[in-house]
Amino acid sequence: MTTHETIERQLRETFAPDVLEVHNESHTHNVPRGSETHFKVVVVSRAFDGLSRVDRHRLVHQALAEVLKGGVHALAITSRTPAEWATAEGAVVAASPPCLGGDKAAKG
Numbered sequence: 001m002t003t004h005e006t007i008e009r010q011l012r013e014t015f016a017p018d019v020l021e022v023h024n025e026s027h028t029h030n031v032p033r034g035s036e037t038h039f040k041v042v043v044v045s046r047a048f049d050g051l052s053r054v055d056r057h058r059l060v061h062q063a064l065a066e067v068l069k070g071g072v073h074a075l076a077i078t079s080r081t082p083a084e085w086a087t088a089e090g091a092v093v094a095a096s097p098p099c100l101g102g103d104k105a106a107k108g
Contacts, residue, residue: 003036006067014063018082019044029099040076042093044085
């Protein structure tokens with residue numbers, strides 16, 4: 001099973017989400033072709049009702065603890081309740097920033 005599939009399976013089992021998107025963004029970074037190191041997830045679930053964004057992200061990290069130990073370098077999380085997702089601004093998912101190539105940006 002790929003890392004992408006593992007992330008998707010674990011999030012489905014943990015949150016029974018109304019909406020789940022898992023994007024492997026590794027190809028936009030300075031990593032070897034076929035890498036699974038940079039992911040973006042969108043999770044819309046009733047499990048987030050009443051929780052702060054920090055607490056929601058903690059739950060996602062807990063659900064993915066094992067896979068995150070296995071080489072995932074970055075995980076961008078958008079977490080919403082179904083009520084939040086139903087609003088115009090709630091369904092907006094921020095675009096990922098461009099990769100700066102690790103420390104290449106610091107070297108100028």
